[in-house]
Amino acid sequence: MHPYAVGVPSLPELARDHTDLGPDDLAWLGLLQADWQIIADLSFADLVLWLPDRDGSGYWAAGQMRPTTGPTALVDDVVGTFVATGRRSLLDAALREGRIAREGDPEWRDDVPVRVEAIPVRRGQQIIALVARNTNLHGVRTPSRLELAYLDAASELSQMIAHGTFPHPGQRSDHADSPRVGDGFIRVDAGGVVSYASPNALSVYRKLGLTTDLAGQHLAEVTRQLVPPEQRPDEESISAVLGGRMPRDTELGNRAGTVIVRSIPLRPTGTHTGALILLRDVTDLRSRDRELVTKDATIREIHHRVKNNLQTVAALLRLQARRIGSVSGREALEEAVRRVGAIAVVHETLSQTYEEEVEFDAVADQLLALVSEVGGHEGAVRLRRTGSFGTIGSDVATPLAMVLTEVLQNAMEHGFAEGGSGTVEVTVDGGASELAVRVVDDGVGLPPGFDPEATGSLGLSIVRTLVHELGGSLRIGCRADEPGDSGPGTVVELSIPRRTVPEQTS
Numbered sequence: 001m002h003p004y005a006v007g008v009p010s011l012p013e014l015a016r017d018h019t020d021l022g023p024d025d026l027a028w029l030g031l032l033q034a035d036w037q038i039i040a041d042l043s044f045a046d047l048v049l050w051l052p053d054r055d056g057s058g059y060w061a062a063g064q065m066r067p068t069t070g071p072t073a074l075v076d077d078v079v080g081t082f083v084a085t086g087r088r089s090l091l092d093a094a095l096r097e098g099r100i101a102r103e104g105d106p107e108w109r110d111d112v113p114v115r116v117e118a119i120p121v122r123r124g125q126q127i128i129a130l131v132a133r134n135t136n137l138h139g140v141r142t143p144s145r146l147e148l149a150y151l152d153a154a155s156e157l158s159q160m161i162a163h164g165t166f167p168h169p170g171q172r173s174d175h176a177d178s179p180r181v182g183d184g185f186i187r188v189d190a191g192g193v194v195s196y197a198s199p200n201a202l203s204v205y206r207k208l209g210l211t212t213d214l215a216g217q218h219l220a221e222v223t224r225q226l227v228p229p230e231q232r233p234d235e236e237s238i239s240a241v242l243g244g245r246m247p248r249d250t251e252l253g254n255r256a257g258t259v260i261v262r263s264i265p266l267r268p269t270g271t272h273t274g275a276l277i278l279l280r281d282v283t284d285l286r287s288r289d290r291e292l293v294t295k296d297a298t299i300r301e302i303h304h305r306v307k308n309n310l311q312t313v314a315a316l317l318r319l320q321a322r323r324i325g326s327v328s329g330r331e332a333l334e335e336a337v338r339r340v341g342a343i344a345v346v347h348e349t350l351s352q353t354y355e356e357e358v359e360f361d362a363v364a365d366q367l368l369a370l371v372s373e374v375g376g377h378e379g380a381v382r383l384r385r386t387g388s389f390g391t392i393g394s395d396v397a398t399p400l401a402m403v404l405t406e407v408l409q410n411a412m413e414h415g416f417a418e419g420g421s422g423t424v425e426v427t428v429d430g431g432a433s434e435l436a437v438r439v440v441d442d443g444v445g446l447p448p449g450f451d452p453e454a455t456g457s458l459g460l461s462i463v464r465t466l467v468h469e470l471g472g473s474l475r476i477g478c479r480a481d482e483p484g485d486s487g488p489g490t491v492v493e494l495s496i497p498r499r500t501v502p503e504q505t506s
């Protein structure tokens with residue numbers, strides 16, 4: 001069980017156990033809680049959601065929010081606690097009278113003077129809960145213009161809660177990037193004209209290119225001038241949102257910056273008095289998003305070009321092979337063509353994915369096809385794969401493709417006489433971190449006295465080196481020596497980690 005979940009009941013649990021609140025009431029309280037950080041910040045106060053219990057004996061604390069703009073008044077968590085009716089006269093008064101109750105004198109709690117205000121939460125005709133606003137008066141000085149503007153907006157929102165006009169039904173900010181009060185705060189009046197803009201809000205607009213002050217300007221008008229049409233919401237919503245008539249989140253910007261705007265219309269007594277507009281500069285966030293996208297695209301483009309270049313190299317080698325008189329020389333070049341081709345296959349696959357992972361089955365099958373022409377068997381030797389490689393780190397994919405090519409090529413080349421027939425089977429057993437790959441042919445088998453460690457030939461040197469670099473292991477043997485197998489032919493067994501371990505990639 002989650003250590004923090006122990007003992008702290010949730011809002012629905014408290015509501016179920018102690019109240020008659022229905023699902024719609026809970027949804028309303030959920031909406032309120034989605035936005036009450038804003039109210040806590042604007043009022044520099046701790047908010048506590050109290051649920052009056054069903055038999056009128058008291059209140060249950062069902063939620064708590066601390067301000068990020070000032071000191072907390074509630075050092076301890078209160079959720080889950082109960083206060084009896086009569087102990088907090090403000091809660092009783094707010095519930096009884098259905099209006100905001102406040103007192104002149106502060107309460108003293110743990111040597112902290114706290115001013116308390118109780119706000120009834122109205123949904124339709126019902127008071128379904130109470131919000132207590134607890135202000136730590138130690139933090140209160142003569143308020144600045146910013147603080148006054150915050151407190152005004154907070155009291156308007158509080159009145160709206162008491163009148164049942166906040167939260168806005170159906171309007172909830174799901175934006176993870178949703179602005180907070182401290183990110184930028186603008187108050188517009190009923191005509192959409194800015195009456196106050198916080199220094200941060202002004203900075204956001206300066207970034208968008210504003211050279212004048214914001215106060216006194218028509219916000220939608222100013223914004224329209226700064227933001228080109230393609231980077232702002234449609235005309236109708238820009239005036240509705242920035243004019244403060246529509247509760248909504250929107251994103252707008254220009255070449256200099258991107259801003260998330262949140263608009264909360266205010267109608268404390270039923271008539272529209274303007275809006276609270278919160279802004280957040282997300283320029284850096286967005287440009288990082290864009291950078292990531294272009295970085296991905298660039299990496300894929302590079303893979304594509306590497307593949308093209310490798311194919312060019314292969315074509316040149318093939319041309320040269322045709323001109324060479326000596327048979328062994330020609331064969332050597334043709335082998336080189338296939339080695340280059342095997343690497344090209346991996347880059348081709350990487351150029352088509354977004355991930356740092358490769359679905360290796362497609363690569364393996366292309367390699368099988370590439371190798372099938374080796375040794376001039378004209379289709380009489382069948383190559384097949386059983387089992388799946390699954391996804392493999394792109395750093396492992398290229399060496400693994402080369403290893404596989406060498407091993408398959410050997411089976412085709414040395415296992416079967418020209419014109420011979422048989423089968424080469426690749427069996428994959430994929431674990432989460434390791435791959436077991438067996439390549440078994442039913443050809444002539446290894447030469448007598450063959451010591452795979454001792455050969456100085458290129459093919460197996462490549463295999464040994466790459467397997468070693470990947471941190472894997474390699475075993476080559478005769479099928480006759482395998483337990484449960486007695487046929488002719490050769491077995492090559494590889495064990496390869498799916499991804500390189502970090503210290504090896506550095």
Ligand SMILES: Nc1ncnc2c1ncn2[C@@H]1O[C@H](COP(=O)(O)OP(=O)(O)OP(=O)(O)O)[C@@H](O)[C@H]1O
Nearest residue numbers: 410411414415445446447455457458459460461490
């Ligand atoms: N599947 C096999 N069946 C029979 N002999 C094999 C098999 N695999 C490897 N050998 C033997 O191992 C030897 C070494 O293989 P290796 O790939 O290192 O060199 P090569 O194939 O001769 O030349 P290249 O460098 O062009 O690959 C081969 O010459 C062959 O005798």
Ligand SMILES: [Mg+2]
Nearest residue numbers: 409410459460
């Ligand atoms: Mg070889």
